[in-house]
Amino acid sequence: MTDLSIPHILRQEIRARRFRAPTTGVGGDALQANLVILPEAEASAFLRFAQANPQPIPLLAVSEPGAVALPSLGQDIDLRYDLPRYRVWHEGVLTEEPEEIAALWRPDLVSFAIGCSFSFEAALAKAGLPLRHQEAGRNVPMYRTTLATRPSGAFHGPVVVSMRAMPAAAAIEAVQICAHMPLAHGAPVHLGDPAQIGITDLMQPDYGDAPVIEPGDIPVFWACGVTPQAAILAARPAFAITHAPGYMLVTDIAADQAERHLRGVHGL
Amino acid sequence: MTDLSIPHILRQEIRARRFRAPTTGVGGDALQANLVILPEAEASAFLRFAQANPQPIPLLAVSEPGAVALPSLGQDIDLRYDLPRYRVWHEGVLTEEPEEIAALWRPDLVSFAIGCSFSFEAALAKAGLPLRHQEAGRNVPMYRTTLATRPSGAFHGPVVVSMRAMPAAAAIEAVQICAHMPLAHGAPVHLGDPAQIGITDLMQPDYGDAPVIEPGDIPVFWACGVTPQAAILAARPAFAITHAPGYMLVTDIAADQAERHLRGVHGL
Numbered sequence: 045m046t047d048l049s050i051p052h053i054l055r056q057e058i059r060a061r062r063f064r065a066p067t068t069g070v071g072g073d074a075l076q077a078n079l080v081i082l083p084e085a086e087a088s089a090f091l092r093f094a095q096a097n098p099q100p101i102p103l104l105a106v107s108e109p110g111a112v113a114l115p116s117l118g119q120d121i122d123l124r125y126d127l128p129r130y131r132v133w134h135e136g137v138l139t140e141e142p143e144e145i146a147a148l149w150r151p152d153l154v155s156f157a158i159g160c161s162f163s164f165e166a167a168l169a170k171a172g173l174p175l176r177h178q179e180a181g182r183n184v185p186m187y188r189t190t191l192a193t194r195p196s197g198a199f200h201g202p203v204v205v206s207m208r209a210m211p212a213a214a215a216i217e218a219v220q221i222c223a224h225m226p227l228a229h230g231a232p233v234h235l236g237d238p239a240q241i242g243i244t245d246l247m248q249p250d251y252g253d254a255p256v257i258e259p260g261d262i263p264v265f266w267a268c269g270v271t272p273q274a275a276i277l278a279a280r281p282a283f284a285i286t287h288a289p290g291y292m293l294v295t296d297i298a299a300d301q302a303e304r305h306l307r308g309v310h311g312l
Numbered sequence: 313m314t315d316l317s318i319p320h321i322l323r324q325e326i327r328a329r330r331f332r333a334p335t336t337g338v339g340g341d342a343l344q345a346n347l348v349i350l351p352e353a354e355a356s357a358f359l360r361f362a363q364a365n366p367q368p369i370p371l372l373a374v375s376e377p378g379a380v381a382l383p384s385l386g387q388d389i390d391l392r393y394d395l396p397r398y399r400v401w402h403e404g405v406l407t408e409e410p411e412e413i414a415a416l417w418r419p420d421l422v423s424f425a426i427g428c429s430f431s432f433e434a435a436l437a438k439a440g441l442p443l444r445h446q447e448a449g450r451n452v453p454m455y456r457t458t459l460a461t462r463p464s465g466a467f468h469g470p471v472v473v474s475m476r477a478m479p480a481a482a483a484i485e486a487v488q489i490c491a492h493m494p495l496a497h498g499a500p501v502h503l504g505d506p507a508q509i510g511i512t513d514l515m516q517p518d519y520g521d522a523p524v525i526e527p528g529d530i531p532v533f534w535a536c537g538v539t540p541q542a543a544i545l546a547a548r549p550a551f552a553i554t555h556a557p558g559y560m561l562v563t564d565i566a567a568d569q570a571e572r573h574l575r576g577v578h579g580l
Contacts, residue, residue: 212504219487220499231488236480236504236530262504 051294052120059125061143066183066252066290067128069175073166075227075299076292077104077117077157078269079127080276081145081285084109087154089197093275094156096194100203100271102159102227104295104306110151116306118296123155129288131273136280141288148285158269160292161206163228163299167221173214176256183290184208185249186268190242191233193271198279204251204270205233205241209261218264227302234265241265251289319562320388326562327393329411334451334520334558335396337443341434343496343567344560345372345385346426346537347395348544349413349553352377355422357465361543362424364462368471368539370427370495372563372574378419384574386564391423397556399541404548409556416553426537428560429474431496431567435489441482444524451558452476453517454536458510459501461539466547472519472538473501473509477529486532495570502533509533519557 048054048063049072057063067076082090087109094101105114112123124146132140132148142148161184165175177184184206191203210218215235223231238246246263247254251270257263270289287293297305316322316331317340325331335344350358355377362369373382380391392414400408400416410416429452433443445452452474459471478486483503491499506514514531515522519538525531538557555561565573 212502212508216487216500216503219484220491223488223491232484234480235484237528240480240528260505260508 051118051296054294055118055121055126058128059122064128064143067292067294068162068165068184068290069178071294073299074163075104075117075295075297075302076160076162077295078160078272079123079287079293080156080158080272081123081153082281083150083283084152084154086281090156090199090272093193093196093199094158096196097271098226099230099233100193100267101269102229104157104159104227104302107155109154111155112149114155114157117157117293121293123293124149127287127291127293129291131286131288133276133281133284133286135282136277145285153285157293157295158272159227159229160269161229161266162292163302164222164225166299167225168218171217171221173218174210176209176258177253180256182253182256184252185255186251186270186289187243188250188274193275198281199275201271201274201278203233204268204274205265206252206268207246207249207255207263207265209255209257209263211260212262215262215264222266225299225302227306228299229267229269232264232266236262238263319386319564322562323386323389323394326396327390332396332411335560335562336430336433336452336558337446339562341567342431343372343563343565343570344428344430345563346428346540347391347555347561348424348426348540349391349421350424350549351418351551352420352422354549358424358467358540361461361464361467362426364464365539366494367498367501368461368535369537370497372425372427372495372570375423377422379423380417382423382425385425385561389561391561392417395555395559395561397559399554399556401544401549401552401554403550404545413553421553425561425563426540427495427497428537429497429534430560431570432490432493434567435493436486439485439489441486442478444477444526445521448524450521450524452520453523454519454538454557455511456518456542461543466549467543469539469542469546471501472536472542473533474520474536475514475517475523475531475533477523477525477531479528480530483530483532490534493567493570495574496567497535497537500532500534504530506531
């Protein structure tokens, strides 16, 4: 049997297009990553945008122009094939959602791997906290909010959040667990009333699938790596490629070792 | 001017009965303590009860029988005079609320100092989080809940909680701050819907003053050192003395040094 909890086996399955689903709940406890690919001309403004907004856009790795590998995140990564689904943007307009991007590759493209909330889901599950979307086989629900990013160059726009519903005692535990995982968006940015951050209908997310909410649950919101896609919509760069929301790059790094590997002595 | 932020000066003022108010917001960043005094015959069952319920009843110090001092918490403490108000219990019935207990002292009395949520309020204020009861000059509201303590001997009963209302982002920060202060009850036990822990009317607390709740606030609940008083009500020991809710023992130990002093190399 193919063990999808082993990151490099999962990436082989994705590359062979045998695995084509959202990556929530697979890859074991591996750090997962959002992807943003921009021409070198736009890359430095985006890099500053990411630095100014570390909670929604925690940078894990930045490639050399034209490079398809990200060796600090995994030995055999090929960014053209290793995500199950991509999004292609021209002048801020989403034009297609391909399963690979080899034909679109250019020598001036710079790739940004950005931390993802899927990385802390294994830690929440280990603590016995519910993950309703995983239990229901759904993608996590994501929402545009009235929280604003700090702008940089042309990049600006709303903070996008992911939501997980759980009992209050679980939410209190989740805050404590996630506070120690800043490369996976850290502690939640909001909990309780969705209207306070501009979400009018919790059952109709802007990205992902509709939520499962049990009686007694409260919604808990984390900054989300889809935030750059809202900024691309606003900044309208000539060309961009991103992951499709929920279809992530699965790295070889254990999520609870990310700080040590990426910000410690083995750092970038 | 008398500086009530200095614990030993505050205790002198209390001993002279010039300070007779709840101790929220005074004593600087000092660890404050709930007090339970029981005859030696009941003390060992209560000690086990505290050990079994460390979140509502975090033990800071236990006296020798008959001793009125608690040297590990402050050099000149005299438990007969140093709290602004006490409660006296006979067979679980509250019989009086005196301002000193010298006339009631007996050589067989064992005193328990128990961590208090007032200890983390300085840390919350330092982080810029609102403390609505302090701003309004009120005692913190406290409630009996449907959460149950783990029983020991005759001691059992509900967990009592204190409540502070604040915006969701502040609640998320408060969880992170308080998680590192287990001797001051640690992280909240609940937030959001009061009915989930059996509180039917938030505006009518069982102890303390009615809360101040601003629009957009959510209620956040911490385990409270008044829990032993509910257990005394249930266990009906022949005789007991406690502090009056909100009228605490103010120690000489900085709240953020409590772990180091009381559980570290300088420990009990």
